[in-house]
Amino acid sequence: MDITSIIAPLNDAQRAAVTAPSQAMLILAGAGSGKTRVLVHRIVWQIQVNDVSPQSILAVTFTNKAANEMRGRVESLLENSASAMWIGTFHGIAHRILRRHAEQAGLPKDFQVLDSNDQQRLIKRLLSDLKIDEKELPAKEVLWFINEQKDAGLRSKDIIQSTDKNTRRFLRIYRDYEALCERSGVVDFAELLLRVYELLRDDENLRIQYQERFSQIHVDEFQDTNHIQYAWLTLLSPNRDNLFVVGDDDQAIYGWRGAKIENIYKFQSHYPQHKVIKLEQNYRSTGAILKAANEIIANNKGRMGKALWTEMSDGEKIAVYAAYDEKDEAKYVVERIQNWVEAGNKRNDVAILYRSNAQSRQFEEQLMLTKTPYRVYGGLRFFDRAEIKNALAYLRLLANPDDDAAFDRIVNTPTRGMGAKTIDALRQLANEKQVSLWIAAVSLSEEQKLSARAANSLSNFLDLIMQFENRTMDLSLGEKVQFVIEQSGLMAFYSQDKVEKSADKVENLKELVNAAAAFKYKPDEEENLSELAAFLSYAVLESSEPQADEFEDCVQLMTLHTAKGLEFPLVFLVGVEEGLFPAQKSIYEAGRLEEERRLCYVGITRAMQKLYITHAEKRFLYGRETTPSKSRFLGELPKELLDEIRPKSNVSRPVTARISTFSATTLPSEIKTDSHYQIGQKVNHATFGNGVILNIEGEGEKERALIKFRGDSRWLMTIYL
DNA sequence: TTGTTCCAGCTTTTT
DNA sequence: GCTGGAACAA
Numbered sequence: 001m002d003i004t005s006i007i008a009p010l011n012d013a014q015r016a017a018v019t020a021p022s023q024a025m026l027i028l029a030g031a032g033s034g035k036t037r038v039l040v041h042r043i044v045w046q047i048q049v050n051d052v053s054p055q056s057i058l059a060v061t062f063t064n065k066a067a068n069e070m071r072g073r074v075e076s077l078l079e080n081s082a083s084a085m086w087i088g089t090f091h092g093i094a095h096r097i098l099r100r101h102a103e104q105a106g107l108p109k110d111f112q113v114l115d116s117n118d119q120q121r122l123i124k125r126l127l128s129d130l131k132i133d134e135k136e137l138p139a140k141e142v143l144w145f146i147n148e149q150k151d152a153g154l155r156s157k158d159i160i161q162s163t164d165k166n167t168r169r170f171l172r173i174y175r176d177y178e179a180l181c182e183r184s185g186v187v188d189f190a191e192l193l194l195r196v197y198e199l200l201r202d203d204e205n206l207r208i209q210y211q212e213r214f215s216q217i218h219v220d221e222f223q224d225t226n227h228i229q230y231a232w233l234t235l236l237s238p239n240r241d242n243l244f245v246v247g248d249d250d251q252a253i254y255g256w257r258g259a260k261i262e263n264i265y266k267f268q269s270h271y272p273q274h275k276v277i278k279l280e281q282n283y284r285s286t287g288a289i290l291k292a293a294n295e296i297i298a299n300n301k302g303r304m305g306k307a308l309w310t311e312m313s314d315g316e317k318i319a320v321y322a323a324y325d326e327k328d329e330a331k332y333v334v335e336r337i338q339n340w341v342e343a344g345n346k347r348n349d350v351a352i353l354y355r356s357n358a359q360s361r362q363f364e365e366q367l368m369l370t371k372t373p374y375r376v377y378g379g380l381r382f383f384d385r386a387e388i389k390n391a392l393a394y395l396r397l398l399a400n401p402d403d404d405a406a407f408d409r410i411v412n413t414p415t416r417g418m419g420a421k422t423i424d425a426l427r428q429l430a431n432e433k434q435v436s437l438w439i440a441a442v443s444l445s446e447e448q449k450l451s452a453r454a455a456n457s458l459s460n461f462l463d464l465i466m467q468f469e470n471r472t473m474d475l476s477l478g479e480k481v482q483f484v485i486e487q488s489g490l491m492a493f494y495s496q497d498k499v500e501k502s503a504d505k506v507e508n509l510k511e512l513v514n515a516a517a518a519f520k521y522k523p524d525e526e527e528n529l530s531e532l533a534a535f536l537s538y539a540v541l542e543s544s545e546p547q548a549d550e551f552e553d554c555v556q557l558m559t560l561h562t563a564k565g566l567e568f569p570l571v572f573l574v575g576v577e578e579g580l581f582p583a584q585k586s587i588y589e590a591g592r593l594e595e596e597r598r599l600c601y602v603g604i605t606r607a608m609q610k611l612y613i614t615h616a617e618k619r620f621l622y623g624r625e626t627t628p629s630k631s632r633f634l635g636e637l638p639k640e641l642l643d644e645i646r647p648k649s650n651v652s653r654p655v656t657a658r659i660s661t662f663s664a665t666t667l668p669s670e671i672k673t674d675s676h677y678q679i680g681q682k683v684n685h686a687t688f689g690n691g692v693i694l695n696i697e698g699e700g701e702k703e704r705a706l707i708k709f710r711g712d713s714r715w716l717m718t719i720y721l
Numbered sequence: 722t723t724g725t726t727c728c729a730g731c732t733t734t735t736t
Numbered sequence: 737g738c739t740g741g742a743a744c745a746a
Contacts, residue, residue, distance in 0.1 A: 062735065063735060192736080193736095253733080254735090257733085257735080355733075356731095358731085358732090361737090541736065559732090580732095583733075622731065622737075624737095
């Protein structure tokens with residue numbers, strides 16, 4: 001057995017992890033320390049050296065992208081197919097298990113998966129049925145509540161009745177929601193996990209079957225697991241000490257989504273025989289970048305403790321640019337990118353990272369202006385587009401007419417003369433009889449209680465859906481999709497000129513037909529699912545970001561969250577200001593502030609060669625002008641690592657000192673200095689008290705001054721002074 | 722029933 | 737400043 005290819009590319013710590021005997025293993029892997037490599041090599045080690053059968057391998061990740069990458073890398077190291085291994089996301093694996101045992105899990109054979117969008121629609125429907133005003137109780141909040149309960153493993157019946165009116169209302173909706181999903185034959189994302197947990201908990205035979213099957217369990221991004229995922233893992237590996245988990249407490253940035261870093265500590269007490277290995281050597285970044293990252297994260301309390309180091313030299317300092325406003329910030333960044341490209345580097349190697357999606361606009365404008373190709377991540381994904389979701393809803397109804405979420409979505413899309421009134425009548429009947437909308441529709445159209453026009457529309461709709469089944473029976477999946485898109489009237493609807501971006505939408509629908517035609521269903525020996533149902537699940541669960549422009553060399557724009565797991569030679573961390581990053585809503589709670597700091601750590605550690613951090617002194621936010629101060633995170637970076645460019649006003653310096661940093665040459669040209677106010681002048685404001693003028697712009701009635709008051713500085717019209 | 726206009730609200734996101 | 741949802745008119 002030649003094991004050199006598995007072992008040779010590893011450092012000591014990595015090798016210790018990969019070759020450790022089967023036991024509970026916790027690998028604390030710092031950013032850029034080769035975490036995926038360790039997982040991949042561990043799996044191959046188990047197979048090639050310890051003769052573990054590929055069927056016994058389970059590897060769970062959070063995203064499809066990570067799962068696909070892992071599978072690909074295992075296959076290339078193994079030089080063999082990894083199809084016998086279960087490598088997938090938590091949700092994907094749960095889905096697979098439920099498909100195999102749908103009946104035991106109390107689900108219909110062809111159950112479908114609801115995405116969060118559909119989930120919210122159902123909740124909206126419940127709220128309106130219960131005559132609850134959305135202004136009082138937004139659907140989003142209910143959605144949150146329900147998911148939170150499910151993530152904690154709680155059904156509505158498990159929650160203790162409360163006297164609090166609000167809690168009771170939440171509970172009531174939760175209960176109705178469970179019933180609605182039940183009769184629609186659908187499960188939401190959180191339900192996938194909870195169902196599998198309950199299935200394995202309650203069915204001993206099944207539990208033992210899976211415990212025996214998966215002799216080696218690997219978990220990626222362990223710090224992001226939530227309560228139910230952890231519980232699920234412990235069911236699969238009660239005490240056999242075969243869990244190999246990899247994570248980094250410093251990169252836990254999904255607390256707001258229910259992830260529990262505490263699972264790392266829990267793991268240690270739950271598996272007393274566990275072994276911890278820290279991967280601290282970083283292969284990604286220069287010394288300066290790494291030192292900055294270490295300094296920042298050291299401000300957090302209760303860390304597991306890890307210090308990244310590198311053999312690389314310090315490299316360039318971190319450039320900090322104090323922009324005049326958000327436009328200046330974008331200009332500065334794009335200029336640096338142009339220089340980078342002119343020096344013969346690739347745009348693909350550049351990332352602009354921001355805290356919130358709204359910040360991308362300024363950069364996009366500037367990039368467009370300079371004709372620099374770019375790509376924004378995190379937009380609407382293909383299967384989330386309205387036209388695609390509508391087409392899929394018709395297909396879902398074809399697969400299962402009781403799917404209320406699908407029914408609700410397209411019963412009047414394209415409009416076919418059934419307005420709110422008819423649909424209300426349907427809902428009412430469905431609620432009374434506790435049946436699906438479809439069944440209610442059938443009986444309503446038989447009863448002939450509707451107006452002639454509504455009755456006619458309704459029966460046409462019912463005929464349409466029923467026809468689908470007969471007329472598509474012998475068609476291939478691609479043909480089926482094509483047929484449904486045409487016959488439903490969707491294609492005609494989106495082809496109209498008055499529809500905005502009609503050409504794109506038609507194109508997308510055609511693309512859906514292509515996707516269906518190309519879809520290959522490889523049934524698992526124990527699943528028997530119709531091809532259509534399999535395609536629909538795929539669309540919800542596994543559709544990853546379309547990589548259409550993969551081949552074009554373009555600048556990458558994304559949020560810090562999206563950037564996790566990626567690396568770029570040149571990184572711009574932009575909008576590093578109080579209120580933006582850390583986000584306003586996270587400032588007042590220590591836990592959330594620490595999560596923001598971890599996010600900052602993630603951002604810094606994305607950079608390989610050169611990192612730019614920018615902040616603006618003036619920024620339009622929500623259509624309003626603000627004068628944010630620079631982020632506290634900047635202050636946490638050691639000065640000697642920074643190269644501060646155009647440091648204009650600096651909050652930490654005394655006011656007199658900062659005024660002296662202004663000179664005629666650094667003042668933006670639009671600033672008029674010949675007003676009767678002067679920079680440095682002391683003023684008194686009725687509301688804000690005493691202050692000092694830091695900056696003046698505009699003239700006459702439009703003259704405004706940036707004034708530093710006790711606390712913060714703000715722009716005010718001088719005529720009001 | 723359908724199309725338009727107006728107004729509040731606004732981190733992060735995968736499955 | 738943009739978006740989605742609700743209130744309006746046709």
